[in-house]
Amino acid sequence: MDLWHCASVVTGAASGLGAETARYLAEAGARVTLIDIDAAGVAAVADEVGGLAIPCDVADAGAAEAALKTAREAHGAARVLVHCVGRAHPQKIVDNDAPMPLDDFRQLVEVNLISTFNMTRLVAADMAHLPRGQSGERGVIISTASGSAYEGQSGEAAYAASKGGVVSMILPAARELGALGIRVVGIAPGLFGTPTLFAMESNLDSRVVHSIPFPQRFGDPAEFAMLVMHVIANVMINGTVLRLDGGYHR
Ligand SMILES: NC(=O)c1ccc[n+]([C@@H]2O[C@H](COP(=O)([O-])OP(=O)(O)OC[C@H]3O[C@@H](n4cnc5c(N)ncnc54)[C@H](O)[C@@H]3O)[C@@H](O)[C@H]2O)c1
Numbered sequence: 001m002d003l004w005h006c007a008s009v010v011t012g013a014a015s016g017l018g019a020e021t022a023r024y025l026a027e028a029g030a031r032v033t034l035i036d037i038d039a040a041g042v043a044a045v046a047d048e049v050g051g052l053a054i055p056c057d058v059a060d061a062g063a064a065e066a067a068l069k070t071a072r073e074a075h076g077a078a079r080v081l082v083h084c085v086g087r088a089h090p091q092k093i094v095d096n097d098a099p100m101p102l103d104d105f106r107q108l109v110e111v112n113l114i115s116t117f118n119m120t121r122l123v124a125a126d127m128a129h130l131p132r133g134q135s136g137e138r139g140v141i142i143s144t145a146s147g148s149a150y151e152g153q154s155g156e157a158a159y160a161a162s163k164g165g166v167v168s169m170i171l172p173a174a175r176e177l178g179a180l181g182i183r184v185v186g187i188a189p190g191l192f193g194t195p196t197l198f199a200m201e202s203n204l205d206s207r208v209v210h211s212i213p214f215p216q217r218f219g220d221p222a223e224f225a226m227l228v229m230h231v232i233a234n235v236m237i238n239g240t241v242l243r244l245d246g247g248y249h250r
Helices: 016-027 039-049 061-075 102-127 157-180 195-200 206-210 221-233
Strands: 007-011 031-036 052-055 080-083 139-144 182-189 241-244
Touching: 007 016, 007 061, 007 102, 016 031, 016 039, 016 080, 016 221, 031 039, 031 061, 039 052, 052 061, 061 102, 080 102, 102 139, 102 157, 102 182, 139 157, 139 221, 157 182, 182 221, 221 241
Parallel strands: 007 031, 007 080, 031 052, 080 139, 139 182, 182 241
Antiparallel strands: none
């Protein structure tokens, strides 16, 4: 897909993997809409890359629909969605004899899983009206899972379950939306040096890094953005979740 002037939406764009992806897309000439619940943060990144900032809670159906309408009016319907919104909050199922509040579980599922489905359905409905490109493609939707979907740690039951839902959604969504010329792909990062990582792994130490086969360091958000760019370019990548973790299995 030619990214020159291509309408693209990045969520979670105020920080970490989403912010770096927005930088790469803008550098390639795309018209980038940056969405995040952090209004000041997303405005700063949008300013830096020359994109459109929209503060929005993407788990909220009405707010996300309004945000995409604003994006569509500015840039046209998106051919690329990179959904990087996510939140991590380690919490025990039973802590000091008390059960984890069910609303805490619900909140992580809202932010990580429901937001992914919400953005997928809204963006795909818009993409369906776009003319097909040279390869017959209308667009690509890339969502962010996590290595925790496969090997969640103690204290990660809610986060892992929410990301497991993202992994499970990719293939059936690709099967359905393929008929419309829309690809659906997931990326499951390992350990990347961003605020989410440090929220999840409060006691990160050198032993964690040494358990990564190679390279023994945190991933750089640029390495995530590079994979996003390849997925966009390579039309054969579809219906799969790509692990990006240096071989790290928790
Ligand atoms: N960093 C890692 O090591 C790692 C590992 C595995 C998976 N991930 C996943 O990658 C994605 C990006 O994470 P990151 O490391 O860049 O985190 P980050 O904290 O740097 O960025 C996440 C962004 O999402 C935004 N956000 C949160 N809830 C939102 C909502 N409801 N609506 C709109 N915006 C919202 C935050 O404001 C923040 O800017 C997340 O889905 C995360 O779970 C990260």
